[in-house]
Amino acid sequence: MEGARPSEPRYVLIAAPHTSNWDFPFMLLYAAAFDIKVTWMGKHSLFAWPLGWFMRKMGGMPVYRHKNGNLVASMVETFGTVDNLALMVPTEGTRDRTEYWKSGFYHIAREANVPIVPSYLDFSQKRGGFGPALMVSADVVADMQYFRDFYQGMAGKFPANSGPIRLKEEDTAQEALVPLANGQSTPQRHTPCSASPP
Numbered sequence: 001m002e003g004a005r006p007s008e009p010r011y012v013l014i015a016a017p018h019t020s021n022w023d024f025p026f027m028l029l030y031a032a033a034f035d036i037k038v039t040w041m042g043k044h045s046l047f048a049w050p051l052g053w054f055m056r057k058m059g060g061m062p063v064y065r066h067k068n069g070n071l072v073a074s075m076v077e078t079f080g081t082v083d084n085l086a087l088m089v090p091t092e093g094t095r096d097r098t099e100y101w102k103s104g105f106y107h108i109a110r111e112a113n114v115p116i117v118p119s120y121l122d123f124s125q126k127r128g129g130f131g132p133a134l135m136v137s138a139d140v141v142a143d144m145q146y147f148r149d150f151y152q153g154m155a156g157k158f159p160a161n162s163g164p165i166r167l168k169e170e171d172t173a174q175e176a177l178v179p180l181a182n183g184q185s186t187p188q189r190h191t192p193c194s195a196s197p198p
Contacts, residue, residue, distance in 0.1 A: 003129035005034045006086070006117045010079055011133055012109040013038060013088040014147075015119045016165070019095055019156030026121050027088070028058060030128050040088035059088075072107045079112035086117075097163045106143070106167060110136050118147060124155035140169050 006013075015027050031038045037059065044062040047055050063071065079085060089105035092098055109116045115133035122128065131150055136143045148165045156162050 001030065001033060001129050002127050003131055005036060006130055006133060008115055008117070008133050009084045010082070010112075010114045011086060011117045012105050012112075012114060013086050013117050013119055013130075014091045014105050015088060015121070016091055016151055017121070017154060017156035017159075017162045018090065018092045019158040019161035021095065022157055023095075023121055026128065027119065030119070030121075030130075031086075031088075034130065036086055038086045038088045041090065072104055072111065075104075075108045076112040079108075079114055088119075092163070095158075095161060097161050099163050100166055100168050103167045103169055106136060106140070106169075118150050120151065120154050121156065122154040123157045124153075124159075139173075140167060141173050144170060 015023065028038070039059045039061055041061050041063045042055070044064045046052075047060060047062040075087060079087075087108070089102075089108065091101040091105055105116065108114075115135045117133045118131040120128055120131065134143070134146050144165065144167055151165060
C-alpha cells in the first residue's frame with residue numbers, strides 16, 4: 001500500500017487502470033485498509049437478485065445507463081446534502097479498451113466544487129493506493145494532463161485493455177486553442193491539493 005488516506009471529507013474518487021474483474025474487490029480492500037467508506041456506482045444489473053442487497057451494503061449505487069441524463073445533477077445534489085462522501089466513479093466504464101474516459105466524474109466534481117482523488121492498482125509493481133486530490137478548473141486539457149502524468153507507467157492486470165486517459169471534451173477544447181504564434185499561452189499545469197503522487 002502506498003500514499004495516504006485522503007484528508008478531504010468530500011471528493012470524487014477515480015480508480016484506474018480498470019482492466020479486470022479483480023479491480024473491484026481489490027479497490028474495496030484498499031479502501032477498507034485506509035478506513036475509507038466509499039460509495040460506488042455500478043451498472044444496474046449488478047444489483048439484481050440475489051446479490052443486490054450485498055452490493056448496496058458494500059456501498060453500491062445502481063446506475064441505469066439508458067436513464068443517466070440526470071446522473072450528474074443527482075450526484076451534485078447529493079454532495080450538497082452530506083458532510084462526508086467518497087464517491088467512486090468508474091472513469092473507463094468498462095474493462096475493455098476504450099478511446100475515452102467517461103466524463104461524469106469530471107463534471108460531478110466541477111459542479112459540486114469538490115476535488116478528485118486518483119486511486120490506483122498498479123499490477124506491474126504490485127502496489128496500490130491513493131494520490132493527491134486535485135481541484136479541477138475550467139481548463140479540461142490541463143486538468144486531464146494531471147491525471148495522465150499521475151498514472152504514467154502504471155499498468156492494470158491486462159495492460160492491452162488500457163486505453164488513453166482522455167475525455168471527448170478535450171477534442172473540442174484543443175480545437176478552440178489559438179496557436180502560440182498568435183500570442184496565446186499554453187494551459188497551465190495544476191498543483192494538487194496535497195503531497196506529490198508516488
